[in-house]
Amino acid sequence: MREMTFKSASELSHAYILVSPAPEERLEAAKTIAAAAVCSAPGKVPCGNCRACRKVREGIHPDVIAVRRLVDDKGKQKREIGVDQIRTVVSDAVVLPNEAERKVYVIEDAECMNLPAQNAALKLLEEPPRGVILLLLAANAESLLETVRSRCTEIVCGSHAAEGDAEGQKLAAAFLKRCAERDEAELFRWCAANENLDNAAASAFVESAIGLLTDMLCRRKSSLGLSDRECYDLVTLLEHAGDMLRLNVGVKHVLGLLAVRGIGNQ
Numbered sequence: 590m591r592e593m594t595f596k597s598a599s600e601l602s603h604a605y606i607l608v609s610p611a612p613e614e615r616l617e618a619a620k621t622i623a624a625a626a627v628c629s630a631p632g633k634v635p636c637g638n639c640r641a642c643r644k645v646r647e648g649i650h651p652d653v654i655a656v657r658r659l660v661d662d663k664g665k666q667k668r669e670i671g672v673d674q675i676r677t678v679v680s681d682a683v684v685l686p687n688e689a690e691r692k693v694y695v696i697e698d699a700e701c702m703n704l705p706a707q708n709a710a711l712k713l714l715e716e717p718p719r720g721v722i723l724l725l726l727a728a729n730a731e732s733l734l735e736t737v738r739s740r741c742t743e744i745v746c747g748s749h750a751a752e753g754d755a756e757g758q759k760l761a762a763a764f765l766k767r768c769a770e771r772d773e774a775e776l777f778r779w780c781a782a783n784e785n786l787d788n789a790a791a792s793a794f795v796e797s798a799i800g801l802l803t804d805m806l807c808r809r810k811s812s813l814g815l816s817d818r819e820c821y822d823l824v825t826l827l828e829h830a831g832d833m834l835r836l837n838v839g840v841k842h843v844l845g846l847l848a849v850r851g852i853g854n855q
């Protein structure tokens with residue numbers, strides 16, 4: 590359990606897609622969200638210390654249900670998560686939770702859901718029973734149906750903040766702070782003060798900023814008050830800036846773009 594960034598469990602969305610090429614990163618994010626959903630602490634969740642949080646951590650909370658690929662007679666894991674497994678989830682989801690106020694289904698390797706299974710999952714996403722949270726873990730969200738994706742909050746997990754150099758990290762933190770403070774004049778001043786960076790330094794800054802935002806979305810770092818939506822919009826903007834730098838567009842021009850679009854109006 591790292592940063593605790595949900596003000597309360599009611600802040601949680603009813604469905605998430607947690608994306609990372611590394612299974613342990615997806616699971617880590619899933620445990621944090623699941624713990625937030627069932628945590629019994631009064632303030633920010635997950636507290637990490639209550640009985641519910643500890644049970645989630647140990648994988649023994651009765652209201653946090655893992656759905657995995659089944660194992661065949663020869664002890665080999667099946668390639669797909671079939672529709673029957675998801676139908677079981679759908680019928681179980683209407684049953685009240687055991688201990689907590691919410692119930693969380695963690696579908697590991699969600700991209701292994703075959704088409705009928707994904708369509709069955711859609712039913713849950715379209716009419717989620719009260720207090721039910723669905724976590725879809727995937728290496729790549731693109732393998733999921735668009736109709737599924739459009740109903741989930743997508744979080745890209747990963748320790749990307751290590752990317753970029755130390756100077757890039759410093760610039761990224763300074764840039765995001767100004768975006769979060771919504772101080773347009775200050776953001777303009779900052780961008781103007783850095784317009785003489787060379788292309789490599791600017792690229793390192795952009796890369797670091799994307800890494801920081803990814804960590805914010807994964808609740809590894811404080812979001813400084815930026816909403817998930819704002820983080821996503823900034824990632825999109827910075828990716829665009831990175832593309833421009835790769836095409837050798839002038840740093841001054843790229844920072845100008847960030848100054849104009851860094852706050853709220855992407």
Ligand SMILES: [Zn+2]
Binds near residue numbers: 636637643
């Ligand atoms: Zn707790």
